[in-house]
Amino acid sequence: MKRIRVIRGWKDLPPGDRGAAVAMGSFDGVHRGHQQVIELAHRAARDLGAPLGVITFDPHPRVYFRPDEPAFRLMKTDQQARALETLNVDILYVLPLDAELAGMSDRAFATRVLHEGLGARHVAVGFDNSFGKGRTGTPDTMRQYGDELGFGVSVADPVGANGGGRGEKFSSTQVREALRDGRPEVAAEILGRPFAIEGPVQRGRQLGRQLGFPTANVDLGDYVSPRFGVYATRTRLSDGRQFDGVANIGVNPTVHGVTRPLLEVWLFDFDEDIYDRIIETDLIAFLRPEEKFPDLETMTAQVMKDAERAKAVLRA
Template sequence: MKRIRVIRGWKDLSPDDRGAAVAMGSFDGVHKGHQQVIELAGRAAGEAGAPLGVITFDPHPRVYFRPDEPAFRLMKTDQQARALEKLNVDILYVLPLDAELAGMTDREFATKVLHDGLGARHVAVGFDNSFGKGRTGTPATMRQYGAELGFGVSVADPVGANGSKGGEGDKYSSTAVRQALRDGKPEVAAEILGRPFAIEGPVQRGRQLGRKLGFPTANVDLADYVAPRFGVYATRTRLSDGREFAGVANIGVNPTVHGVTRPLLEVWLFDFDEDIYDRVIETDLVAFLRPEEKFDSLEIMTGQVMRDAADARKVLGA
């Protein structure tokens, strides 16, 4: 598979990095609705013999304009790049959302960034896309600027969970993914995403209490991820070398042991016994097994963890 190129910025690009047919949006999750937008850009790229590009922003506009809101991200930038690579995207343009970019009118953005900076040959957007200061730009104004500046424009229809287009029913959206995760329904999130929701991060060094109790866990800070419903999940975890292991995980603050204030993913990898501290792992949430709870003793907790592990193995066929 061809490797995606990640380009940060839109100024002074080389000729090889300009002239793509691009899909524009935040693409947090790269869910099935996002994939429709990217598919439109891909068709235009094929017709024009141009690279397929995706435009996204860092930080996410919601972080930039509403920094005090709770964490909400569905993926990190490297996860996003891998998901886009699987969709045959050639270039990921990560535009720095700073005062200059945030202050541009929709016309200035179309002219300076899309036309002058990226030299976009085609721009695909979602039906609800907005851009420019005050979010005044719409798909209709994008079509207008494309006609004026010489790039094609296509607009993706809303796509529902039943595959219908154009309706106002349940639409694939990042908001719907977040709600499904908060509700403890990872299978619903996976249906919208087209793959399981996954948490990626370095394994932290902890008290190693799990190892002493017979279930060693790899602990990963949720950081900027949306917090799924606290509880126990059947999981699959990938190591950096590509190996994958079934497991069971608790997401939450582990009130029985330490009651930490920042939620953690604590995953027990089945049939695995290696030192992976500080290594990056990625864990899929496959099924919700039960809510997080506080136990009266470590012995009672250990017994429940063993039952959780048995339940997870059944779900995963492990």
């Protein structure tokens, strides 16, 4: 698989980084609705003999305009790049969302960024895409600017669970709601892959190791917080190896001292030092809500039951 090129910015790009057919959006999750927009850009790229590009923004517009809202991200930039790579995207344009970009009218954005900066030959957007200051730009105005400036425009229809635009549209909001409800399988259906939490393994108190179930602990950071509880999981290490496991997401109320939500995953048939290494854990199935136990013995007995149930679910 060819490697995606990540380009940060839109000004003074060399000729080799310009002239792509691009899909534009936030693409948090790169879910099946996003994939439809990218497929439209892919078709245009093929017809034009142009690179396939994706435009996204950093920070996410919701973070920039509503910074006090709870964490909501579905993926980190590296995960996004890998997901786009599987869709044959050549270039990921990460546009810095700053005062200059946020203050542009929709016409200025189309002219200065898409046309002059990126030299876009085609722009694909979702049916509900908006752009420009005050979100005044629409798919119809994008078509107008494309006619004026010389780039093609295509607009994706809603894509829902029943296909063909007949069902409720796939959205990142739906994914977040499913995760908050403890329904990772629904999130996976919308995403086209399991929701995954990636991050470095933190050094903790090693209590799990003492109790017979060593866990790799990862801070949730900016990820949306799934329903607190126990999950059947699959975890990938940086060397590509994958391990089934069982994880708790939450603040572990039985053990005092945890203040931020953590993913604590026990990898089955694994016993290596992976502190500070990056791991990525898929949430496969929700097993039960997080509980506070009267003592560590009761908690340990329940964890062993959870592990057996997780193994059964993952075998199925």
